Amino acid sequence: MTAAPAFSFDRQRLAQLRAREDASFSARTQASQALREEARAYMPQGVPMAWMVSLNRFSPPFIQHAEGCGFTDVDGNHYLDFNVADLSMTMGYGPGPIVEAVSRQVRAGAQFLLPTADAIAVAKLLAERVGLPCWQFTLSASGANTEVIRIARHLTGREKIIVFDGHYHGHIDETLATLGEHGVTPEQLGLPKNSAAQTLILPFNDLPALEQALAHNDVALVLTEPALTNCTLVQPQAEFLQGVRRLTQQYGTLLCLDEAHTFQFAYGGLTAAWQLEADFVVLGKGLGSGIAFALYGMSDAIARHLERFTDSDIGPVGLATGGTLYASALAVTAARASLEQVLTQANFQRIEQLGQRLADGLQAIFNAQQLPWQAFQLGPRSGYCLSAALPVNGAEAQRSMDVEFIDCRRLYMANRGIWDGILSAGPQVSFAHSEADIDAYLGVARGFLTELFGLPV
Ligand SMILES: Cc1ncc(COP(=O)(O)O)c(C=O)c1O
Structure with a gap:
């Protein structure tokens, strides 16, 4: 056709x-x-x-x-x-419950580089709504996707990642990549010449192309939005996402659903609304109501892997995750208020x-x-x-x-x-x-x- x-x-x-x-x-x-x-x-x-x-x-x-x-x-x-800061203000500007929670937390301390109990509430709510049991918090969806790629590479011992044409997953060297007549190349200036060397870009809704790429058994991760939202809107055809899950499992590749945008499309995101399965789910954008916040959910097996290889200042070197302002008490409080009082x-x-x-x-x-x-x-x-x-x-x-x-x-x-x-x-x-x-x-x-x-x- x-x-x-x-x-x-x-x-x-x-x-x-x-x-x-x-x-x-x-x-x-x-x-x-x-x-x-x-x-x-x-x-x-x-x-x-x-x-x-x-x-x-x-x-x-x-x-x-x-x-x-x-x-x-x-x-x-x-x-x-009608864009609410590219969906980073999807709760609206100055929503009452979030303003109250954040004002309280600013007075009580915005950031400690230590956990607060609100983080448990956020992770628990997301486990219930999205279906993945364990969560790690970052500052942005770019940061969450970066960590997901690193964990997937370490866990599978593979380097390649697959994204779909029309994708955007944030400010990450590997995914700022485009498919043209010279194959996959960096999409913007300032990126290393070989930044896209491990990135494959495939057409969405094309399971045979995906199987062909996965069959080399060298792909660590398929990273996709459940529906592509960064090139107008592309919806998955019937059974496409189920096929992606089946094939990734068959070839030992991990699957991440990037719901930075689509979490705001349905209660529990499209993962819950469409009953999808994945190894990781990334959320971000509006959850912090303008306070930088994102996070990724993962399966139990991946959580155990992360525990085993947690990077240590005082012990062995581990996985490259984390940052000073990640999971600040302020952002976590905002996310809790969003989940409990707005995202109903x-x-x-x-x-x-x-x-x-x-x-x-x-x-x-x-x-x-x-x-x-x-x-x-x-x-x-x-x-x-x-x-x-x-x-x-x-x-x-x-x-x-x-x-x-x-x-x-x-x-x-x-x-x-x-x-x-x-x-x-x-x-x-x-x-x-x-x-x-x-x-x-x-x-x-x-x-x-x-x-x-x-x-x-
Ligand atoms: C699907 C998706 N993932 C990740 C990102 C990156 O988000 P951020 O710029 O907050 O890191 C975006 C940004 O538009 C996005 O649309």
């Missing part, structure tokens, strides 16, 4: 709209631009982290404050946030319904404009699939990542109070959104697509 061609836009119309919206955004964000000019003397690009300017083709607003699912910039523009079954049901409302609304707009498009939906996540068939792998998903369309859409929406960040994502409902917020998004999206395609709705 040949993949559908990429959608063909009227590029001139897009460029005209873009120019108009750019002028408007620039006029509305004068104070932000002045701050950025001042900041250029002290920070490259005038931002504390360069990624903040590469997220968009327009200059970033500097933020004054935020509440619920919205933030306000220094010019006084208010935005409803009832709240997940609510955001799934809102996700459905968002996807149905987008689909209705596409239909009204006679676009052969589909609205993505998985729990609270939606998005723009620019073809009639949903993608089954990263290459197909890439066709919906039309930079000019996304850039113009986001600028138009930002000018009307909607923040829809991250090129590779779609709008996402957080725990702080309401029906009225979804309808506000849809109203602006309708305005944009109507202006672009011209059919009155």
Whole structure:
């Protein structure tokens, strides 16, 4: 079956709209631009982290404050946030129970490099919800994936890892890799030439390709999201993830499900919702509500291995894990409050319904404009699939990542109070959104697509 061609836009119309919206955004964000000019003397690009300017083709607003699912910039523009800081603020900005817990803990000591009892509560809750018995905490999902790869390599005595095309697993040399005509190569600058030498990149939803790669018996780990969320959205076909589990077990390879994003899609993550089995599950992003926190769950057998090879300052050298601020009392307290008071079954049901409302609304707009498009939906996540068939792998998903369309859409929406960040994502409902917020998004999206395609709705 040949993949559908990429959608063909009227590029001139897009460029005209873009120019108009750019002028408007620039006029509305004068104070932000002045701050950025001042900041250029002290920070490259005038931002504390360069990624903040590469997220968009327009200059970033500097933020004054935020509440619920919205933030306000220094010019006084208010935005409803449909990306919530790439899902790192999925509980919303300033959620009451977490603010209370964290305020208490700051006064009682934010960090000790020693455990607190809250950590037991977090690990226990996750064991119950996700199904893996033991947990280790880090600062970021990148850190968690890094440790998982190291443990898998040591445990299996193998070096290779497999990821799927369309993947993103964080700031890790081995996984910042891309598949091109010269095979797998480093994806960005500054990485060692051979950083991807042990990385295989395969198409998602292709069990024969996976079996062929595993059959050499030299792969330590398959690392994948249960559904790919970093190249729009690619869902697993029926039995694909069960097949991945079966094959990894058959060939002595460990399996890690990276749920840094998808843990926020369903209660207990997709691991629980889809009854998946894995050796490791990685969580991160929103759990700390803006306080750096992530963690990975593991099977009993792996936990025993980690115990046996724990690195020691005063004894034998062990596995390369850990860091000074990992598992700070503050982050652990935030995660406990999130799990106990926000990530409840009832709240997940609510955001799934809102996700459905968002996807149905987008689909209705596409239909009204006679676009052969589909609205993505998985729990609270939606998005723009620019073809009639949903993608089954990263290459197909890439066709919906039309930079000019996304850039113009986001600028138009930002000018009307909607923040829809991250090129590779779609709008996402957080725990702080309401029906009225979804309808506000849809109203602006309708305005944009109507202006672009011209059919009155
Ligand atoms: C699936 C997945 N894993 C890991 C990461 C890395 O997360 P962090 O940047 O918090 O380390 C990301 C970030 O987007 C992600 O989407």
